[in-house]
Amino acid sequence: xxxxxxxxxxxxxxxxxxxxxxxxxxxxxxxxxxxxxxxxxxxxxxxxxxxxxxxxxxxxxxxxxxxxxxxxxxxxxxxxxxxxxxxxxxxxxxxxxxxxxxxxxxxxxxxxxxxxxxxxxxxxxxxxxxxxxxxxxxxxxxxxxxxxxxxxxxxxxxxxxxxxxxxxxxxxxxxxxxxxxxxxxxxxxxxxxxxxxxxxxxxxxxxxxxxxxxxxxxxxxxxxxxxxxxxxxxxxxxxxxxxxxxxxxxxxxxxxxxxxxxxxxxxxxxxxxxxxxxxxxxxxxxxxxxxxxxxxxx
Amino acid sequence: xxxxxxxxxxxxxxxxxxxxxxxxxxxxxxxxxxxxxxxxxxxxxxxxxxxxxxxxxxxxxxxxxxxxxxxxxxxxxxxxxxxxxxxxxxxxxxxxxxxxxxxxxxxxxxxxxxxxxxxxxxxxxxxxxxxxxxxxxxxxxxxxxxxxxxxxxxxxxxx
Numbered sequence: 001x002x003x004x005x006x007x008x009x010x011x012x013x014x015x016x017x018x019x020x021x022x023x024x025x026x027x028x029x030x031x032x033x034x035x036x037x038x039x040x041x042x043x044x045x046x047x048x049x050x051x052x053x054x055x056x057x058x059x060x061x062x063x064x065x066x067x068x069x070x071x072x073x074x075x076x077x078x079x080x081x082x083x084x085x086x087x088x089x090x091x092x093x094x095x096x097x098x099x100x101x102x103x104x105x106x107x108x109x110x111x112x113x114x115x116x117x118x119x120x121x122x123x124x125x126x127x128x129x130x131x132x133x134x135x136x137x138x139x140x141x142x143x144x145x146x147x148x149x150x151x152x153x154x155x156x157x158x159x160x161x162x163x164x165x166x167x168x169x170x171x172x173x174x175x176x177x178x179x180x181x182x183x184x185x186x187x188x189x190x191x192x193x194x195x196x197x198x199x200x201x202x203x204x205x206x207x208x209x210x211x212x213x214x215x216x217x218x219x220x221x222x223x224x225x226x227x228x229x230x231x232x233x234x235x236x237x238x239x240x241x242x243x244x245x246x247x248x249x250x251x252x253x254x255x256x257x258x259x260x261x262x263x264x265x266x267x268x269x270x271x272x273x274x275x276x277x278x279x280x281x282x283x284x285x286x287x288x289x290x291x292x293x294x295x296x297x298x
Numbered sequence: 299x300x301x302x303x304x305x306x307x308x309x310x311x312x313x314x315x316x317x318x319x320x321x322x323x324x325x326x327x328x329x330x331x332x333x334x335x336x337x338x339x340x341x342x343x344x345x346x347x348x349x350x351x352x353x354x355x356x357x358x359x360x361x362x363x364x365x366x367x368x369x370x371x372x373x374x375x376x377x378x379x380x381x382x383x384x385x386x387x388x389x390x391x392x393x394x395x396x397x398x399x400x401x402x403x404x405x406x407x408x409x410x411x412x413x414x415x416x417x418x419x420x421x422x423x424x425x426x427x428x429x430x431x432x433x434x435x436x437x438x439x440x441x442x443x444x445x446x447x448x449x450x451x452x453x454x455x456x457x
Binding site for chain 1: 299301317318319321324340341342345348351354355356357359360361362364365408412425426427429430431
């Protein structure tokens with residue numbers, strides 16, 4: 001349970017980090033919070049020749065909340081984003097999801113961007129980025145690119161980050177007026193990876209009818225599964241969410257989109273069932289929040 | 299290749315020469331001789347190795363010593379002041395919050411930081427705060443009581 005040896009690099013600036021990453025190429029691995037990487041090293045499931053520790057690159061420790069969304073820098077810890085009132089105000093789903101990420105002590109070290117790059121299909125934050133249609137900014141020596149969430153998650157524990165690149169920030173867009181969000185999951189113990197989980201976003205129109213409804217599901221596919229359920233949900237008066245919407249049809253629409261696998265924690269059938277229940281629960285909660293936000297009351 | 303690092307551990311400047319892969323937990327125990335920090339699972343699940351990094355609880359088994367070069371660490375050895383147990387330590391003793399004691403250093407560090415940030419927690423907040431620490435023998439009921447009792451002791455002493 002000790003990490004294999006590696007060459008250590010502790011750059012102090014972004015420029016230096018990108019130079020080192022360009023040099024070590026496919027043999028390099030970036031260390032930020034380390035809450036997923038170091039267990040993998042301790043268990044010898046990963047053995048990178050070079051570790052590039054970005055913990056001294058203070059310029060990456062940023063949380064910028066603007067009306068259009070929240071941009072989170074590569075060194076912003078889960079706990080810092082969770083505590084940021086400005087980030088919560090612009091995109092409440094961040095706080096709702098972060099409360100479910102592991103335990104408080106893990107959140108003191110783990111980073112939001114690190115979770116995205118780790119791309120665990122059971123993790124909450126990839127689902128949040130996918131649901132919101134956010135993006136990740138990847139920098140390399142001499143350039144950068146912004147990769148949309150839909151292209152960023154390429155498989156279980158695989159993301160679009162290429163050798164020599166550093167994920168410098170992630171952008172979580174805000175939602176329009178009269179929107180609400182929720183994250184519901186079932187885990188064997190609080191803080192464990194979810195057996196199934198659903199992030200939901202609902203936007204109401206001026207007459208408080210459902211104008212847009214989307215969900216992102218975790219632990220039921222190789223990457224977060226996003227489903228747009230606007231057509232099945234609306235446009236119906238949100239005042240009667242729970243009465244008018246055919247929730248069984250909504251749940252079925254999402255269940256048809258997922259391809260869960262069986263493991264020691266749950267059968268595929270149970271995961272599919274849970275996802276259906278959580279879709280309904282999360283959408284109702286998001287619709288409720290959308291109708292009771294500061295923009296208006298039902 | 300070894301790296302020369304300086305840590306401020308429990309208020310004392312300590313130096314060590316460590317390979318980059320040295321976990322903070324092993325650095326504290328082997329290089330600095332502070333065996334109060336216990337090592338359980340070594341992959342971040344059990345919480346026994348929890349120490350305070352600049353006051354915030356972190357898993358020392360999921361932190362490289364070289365990463366925290368120059369930072370302040372508080373271990374269980376640093377909780378008592380002047381030979382007197384801290385309020386959290388006294389509460390654990392009083393409420394039978396420990397039995398074999400293996401998980402205790404992690405619980406004490408976690409609870410110390412938690413009560414600093416939230417001096418009057420309710421049951422649910424205590425549960426959430428200690429959810430990342432496993433105990434296999436004492437049982438959680440007395441540990442929860444101990445955290446509440448520590449909050450009381452701190453309030454009494456502050457008042």
